[in-house]
Amino acid sequence: MILDIGFETMPREDLEAIILRRLKATLERIYANVPFYRKQFEENNITPDDIQSLEDLKRIPFTTKEDLRDNYPFGMFSVPMNNVVRIHASSGTTGQPTVVGYTARDVSTWADLMARSLAAGGATREDIIHNAYGYGLFTGGLGIHYGAEKLGASVIPVSGGNTKRQIVIMKDFGPTILTATPSYALHLSEIADDMGVSFENLKFKYGIFGAEPWSENMREDIEQKLQLTAVDIYGLSEVIGPGVAIECYEAKKGLHIFEDHFIPEIIDPPTGDVLPYGETGELVFTTITKEAFPVIRYRTRDITSLNPEPCKCGRTHVRMNRVSGRTDDMLIIRGVNVFPSQIESVLMEMDDVEPHYQLVVDREDKLDTLTVKVEVGERIFSDEVKHLQDLERKIAKNIKDYLGVSAKVLLAEPKSIARSEGKAVRVIDNRKI
Amino acid sequence: MRAEQISVFLENKAGRLAEVTAILAEANVNIRALALADTSDFGVLRLIVNDNATAVAALKNQGFTVGKTDVVAVEVEDKPGGLHRILDILHQAGINVEYMYAFVTQSGNNAIMIFRFESIDEAVKLLEANNVKVINGSEVYTL
Numbered sequence: 001m002i003l004d005i006g007f008e009t010m011p012r013e014d015l016e017a018i019i020l021r022r023l024k025a026t027l028e029r030i031y032a033n034v035p036f037y038r039k040q041f042e043e044n045n046i047t048p049d050d051i052q053s054l055e056d057l058k059r060i061p062f063t064t065k066e067d068l069r070d071n072y073p074f075g076m077f078s079v080p081m082n083n084v085v086r087i088h089a090s091s092g093t094t095g096q097p098t099v100v101g102y103t104a105r106d107v108s109t110w111a112d113l114m115a116r117s118l119a120a121g122g123a124t125r126e127d128i129i130h131n132a133y134g135y136g137l138f139t140g141g142l143g144i145h146y147g148a149e150k151l152g153a154s155v156i157p158v159s160g161g162n163t164k165r166q167i168v169i170m171k172d173f174g175p176t177i178l179t180a181t182p183s184y185a186l187h188l189s190e191i192a193d194d195m196g197v198s199f200e201n202l203k204f205k206y207g208i209f210g211a212e213p214w215s216e217n218m219r220e221d222i223e224q225k226l227q228l229t230a231v232d233i234y235g236l237s238e239v240i241g242p243g244v245a246i247e248c249y250e251a252k253k254g255l256h257i258f259e260d261h262f263i264p265e266i267i268d269p270p271t272g273d274v275l276p277y278g279e280t281g282e283l284v285f286t287t288i289t290k291e292a293f294p295v296i297r298y299r300t301r302d303i304t305s306l307n308p309e310p311c312k313c314g315r316t317h318v319r320m321n322r323v324s325g326r327t328d329d330m331l332i333i334r335g336v337n338v339f340p341s342q343i344e345s346v347l348m349e350m351d352d353v354e355p356h357y358q359l360v361v362d363r364e365d366k367l368d369t370l371t372v373k374v375e376v377g378e379r380i381f382s383d384e385v386k387h388l389q390d391l392e393r394k395i396a397k398n399i400k401d402y403l404g405v406s407a408k409v410l411l412a413e414p415k416s417i418a419r420s421e422g423k424a425v426r427v428i429d430n431r432k433i
Numbered sequence: 434m435r436a437e438q439i440s441v442f443l444e445n446k447a448g449r450l451a452e453v454t455a456i457l458a459e460a461n462v463n464i465r466a467l468a469l470a471d472t473s474d475f476g477v478l479r480l481i482v483n484d485n486a487t488a489v490a491a492l493k494n495q496g497f498t499v500g501k502t503d504v505v506a507v508e509v510e511d512k513p514g515g516l517h518r519i520l521d522i523l524h525q526a527g528i529n530v531e532y533m534y535a536f537v538t539q540s541g542n543n544a545i546m547i548f549r550f551e552s553i554d555e556a557v558k559l560l561e562a563n564n565v566k567v568i569n570g571s572e573v574y575t576l
């Protein structure tokens with residue numbers, strides 16, 4: 001269902017006029033209020049008045065995660081603290097966390113966009129939403145929650161963890177929409193299996209999954225195991241949280257970016273050049289309606305491409321393809337760029353191989369080695385050693401063919417690969433560089 | 434004429450085999466025959482037990498990947514050339530033995546070997562035609 005017909009299906013020409021107007025207003029505000037941006041403009045000898053078309057946007061320098069960290073915690077806020085009603089922070093797995101703020105209007109905008117997203121993913125006000133995204137500083141849980149309430153659906157704020165209890169709630173409350181990370185969705189299906197609960201007897205119709213990269217094959221796996229239609233959602237706290245882009249269930253082919261709020265660009269990571277539609281590179285966002293924490297040409301580190309083709313759902317907003325990796329997840333192994341998601345695709349294309357894998361990178365005698373651990377499920381297990389060895393060889397060959405990198409494949413026992421309740425540990429890099 | 438064997442996937446880690454035998458002991462399952470085939474990275478443990486259903490449930494419950502395969506239990510005369518005679522019959526007929534291992538107990542004066550064939554029916558027919566005693570599946574579990 002399209003919740004906001006006016007904006008979501010607006011003819012491109014009208015949409016672009018609104019985008020430009022909102023961009024200019026945002027630039028005026030950040031130039032006046034955020035010392036970091038004023039300095040960026042001054043160093044490049046530009047003022048907001050120099051930006052007279054969407055083409056001019058590329059004259060403004062990028063904002064990076066490091067810039068946000070340098071201004072920790074509130075240095076990038078564009079309003080006084082007494083106008084900020086909510087603060088979120090990204091997990092600081094490497095160094096300083098990134099802190100973001102919201103005015104009351106930002107919170108309301110976010111809820112609107114999340115309501116739009118849930119509707120695009122199949123939810124209506126009649127639905128019960130089982131929200132297994134974590135609640136807290138992470139934007140996932142509360143983002144979905146406010147959107148669900150705005151939509152008028154019933155939301156179960158179950159958050160992450162305590163999986164067995166979640167299965168009981170699914171059985172007893174009969175939720176019809178599942179929101180979770182894709183790896184947690186698979187974890188739920190495993191635990192349900194262990195508990196003898198079949199998703200066929202649950203009421204789920206749609207699942208909205210995001211917050212980590214996943215693949216088309218993983219979608220098929222989830223749809224089959226959880227007996228629902230699975231769509232991809234995208235967002236990051238620096239831009240607003242979940243609800244930046246959503247796949248429509250009609251097409252399930254790329255995520256519509258809410259362009260009336262966010263301007264996407266794709267750039268070549270090393271040079272910063274803007275790439276045309278269709279080319280793969282790093283996704284960059286400029287927010288044009290946010291008050292407390294606007295970002296200008298923010299480099300997301302996510303790798304994807306943009307698709308301007310009209311969509312059968314009727315939305316006119318451009319679609320981003322699935323995020324295929326992160327610029328910083330990218331492993332360079334003997335000079336070859338390797339994304340964990342590519343390995344996942346290779347595994348999922350093989351019959352009966354489950355997507356439970358881990359990449360271990362070592363450096364032996366100055367040479368990088370890649371080991372791919374793959375769990376042995378019942379469907380690929382054989383009582384004959386030679387069949388298992390054939391399987392190892394076949395996986396290694398497919399990885400070599402597809403990625404151009406040699407890997408040693410190591411079969412592992414089920415559930416031996418670390419998975420935290422939310423996200424699977426996909427990469428262990430033992431190289432001391 | 435078939436007996437059911439269970440097999441378990443094991444990583445090559447110290448003590449893993451002992452964990453399997455402990456789980457089976459705990460479940461009150463008696464191991465009749467056992468063989469481990471391994472590589473440098475992993476192993477496949479093959480077992481004939483007295484209660485397959487209980488054994489499989491106990492192992493799966495502990496997170497092991499478990500498979501089931503039909504095998505054949507054959508009486509081998511306990512004298513020089515006893516095994517050779519059987520292998521020779523199979524070889525002459527062009528029937529491949531995927532693997533085999535010995536049973537713990539004997540049947541009278543004879544040893545018992547477990548055979549895994551690709552073409553099981555053909556193998557059983559051939560052995561019986563040559564007066565080799567193939568033991569009934571139901572008997573194997575309780576020998």
Ligand SMILES: [Zn+2]
Binds near residue numbers: 247248256312315
């Ligand atoms: Zn669409």
